[in-house]
Amino acid sequence: MPRRPIVLAALAVSALGLAACGGGQANQTATSEANSANCPGDVLDVVVSVSQWGDVVQQLAGDCANVTTVINSTALDPHDYEPTTGDIASFEDADLVVVNGADYDHWASDAVANLDPAPAVVDAAEVVGVEGSHSDEEEGHSDEEGDDHGRGSVNPHLWYSPEYVQQTAQAITAELQQLSPEAADYFTQQADAFTTALEPYDQELTTLQGLAAGKTYAATETVFDYTAAAVGLTDATPEGYRDAASNESDPSPSDVAAFESALADGSIDVLVYNTQTEGSVPEQLRAAAESTGVPVVDVTESVPDGDDSFVAWQLGQLQQLADALGGGQ
């Protein structure tokens, strides 16, 4: 892809880059403390890189782990995060570190790689077999700001895949059982409870599989793509725009125009809009959808502040999608 003029490149950073709304603010790390009286084995210290997995780990570990989530705020950009000295210290004390992988939170993997002795690690991308490429030769990217999503060809938003969530949860449980064997049965119970908690989410996915048959979506950003594929929606995002968005580069004016005409000509049934990456181009597309009557579904990259349950967060978005596809209420 030829390099586009620098002015457009700068525009794209503000349009598509994960704007850290509160730029430079203090760390938002959160720790949930175990009630050790309820744990039949050793209480573990678990550190999770991002909130998308933090709640899942808390549910699986229950009272047998103190779970520290390093990025627990939507105001911080997981892709470009630089860990504080406090974050590094929490990794040092960890029995287990859970990362997303696929180059999404490489800062966490880097911090762990430097530790001796190294803690146990569950890397979701390794678990599900979609490890990111570490080379950028195809796009010739440098590791500059705004180069958020495109490193390697893997979509790193693994928590949006129902299958990957299950597989990663199983790997986390297995690791917890190994680290605190006397609590193995307890962790099995926690895993069963997590499966039960996921039931409304699974049911909504099944409902959506019916509603999505023959329907298309387009997205301002790639975060929701795994879920859309899981329910059988066809991705009708115009190719030029999608390539730009997934490489965190600049959609050209003709990419944006193609998107607007697709919204206008009825080839897109729903627009998936990532509210966490607002900018002039996504806003323009949202306005185009609204003016042509294409329903808009709001999604977020990470767990919204104040919404502390993975299932509640995901379920709300799925219900919005069901409404948009005509199956609401």
Ligand SMILES: [Zn+2]
């Ligand atoms: Zn992202």
